[in-house]
Amino acid sequence: MFNFARKQVVDVTSTRPAVPPIDAFTEITEYDPKNWSISGEGSGVFVRGKAVSLPQSVQIQGDNCRLYIDNGCFVNGHIEIKDGSNSVAYLGPRTRLRNFHAVLSGDSCLLVMGEAATTEQAVFFVHGDNMQITIGEDCMLSSGVVIRTADGHGIFDAESRRQINKPAAVHVGAHCWIGNGARVAKGVTISDGCVIGQMSLVSKPTEPNSIYAGVPARKVRSGTVWSRTDMYDDIPAHLLG
Template sequence: MKKIKVSSISNYEDGFGNKITLGEEGKSVIPGLVVFRGKNNRLFISGEASLSPLSVRFWGNNGNCHIGSAVGGFNIRVGDSCVVRIGDKVTTNNTVMLNTAEATELIVGDDCMLSTFIDIRTHDSHPIYDKLSGVRINPAKSICIGSHVWLGKRSMVLGGSMIGAGSVIGAGSVVKTAIPENSVAAGCPARIIREGVTWDRGNLNGRNFKNK
């Protein structure tokens, strides 16, 4: 399949069934790059999204990427038969890497706050095998990040992770398992260090917060 580059992101459809749809409220063109390497791939971008930079690359067939009213930068790789879904009111401090393969799903819920140098991937990029049996031991696994989750600077979320709504992931942490909702998790691998928490987007540099 010939590689097709779309450097000005607007409503688009080609002869291979690849399609880009912008929400009704959106501008006719969004700065960014979309690459189709297969067929029957779908990209939807909310008209209320403000995305810069944006790169979406479809590496196979039947991929689906849905971006809600997010604000920030994304570098997205959609593998064969994979789904990437970014909810509404998601924000990033710089470009977030989202990487999928092998028919997995990567879901980011509404109102998530993603700090700098965030990497979220359902796979390890290269296969690892058991030497004796020859069996592959690192299959790709889906990721689900609930609503109102804060990912700290340089955190990484790996395949099989499920982060509950309202949780906080500490800076430099590596998540590879389930984190309950309203929890703080940190470390490599990330472990729960506090439960029963909530957080808001207020900036401590500009506001004084008192203990309740």
């Protein structure tokens, strides 16, 4: 059994989206090699139940690198796992991931999309060894959202040569709404129930059930909850705290 993947998802579920046991998934062995490329010992794409759709493009290079797609997931886009081994991407049940682009680059990377999370157009860069991006249950990401664990290029102290912009994990809690064009920088934790205004840059941790906006994002209101419709009663009761 793929012990590394099991440990990764168990570690993250203590405070993050629940992930079923890995042995509940079945490997996909037939795919179009023009659009899917999988290489490396122990690597592959695995599904549980019936996925509504599968990614148009999958590129996996490295040992023990796996993509897990859970029951009822709709995903339209591209997923790439490269430049390392032992990395895991998990797309939770009933997720609706339109125009979804994810790149995991490094050893032991982890991407988790929680149950019923949605995207209209979002990019996730999990860059750096042991880095993670976790998105909680019922999160709603609008168009043009970018979340990343690293800047993509190193910045160093000229005298000591010490890197001063090292990668750091990103965690988004349950039932968060990230607006159009927003950016979430490395090392950020967005707490449960937050709303991030359009075109905002989140560079510091947030408080729960609050609205943040601006560059950099600042709290503009606290004590709020939000609904995917105009009706308060449409907010799932277990997400109201």
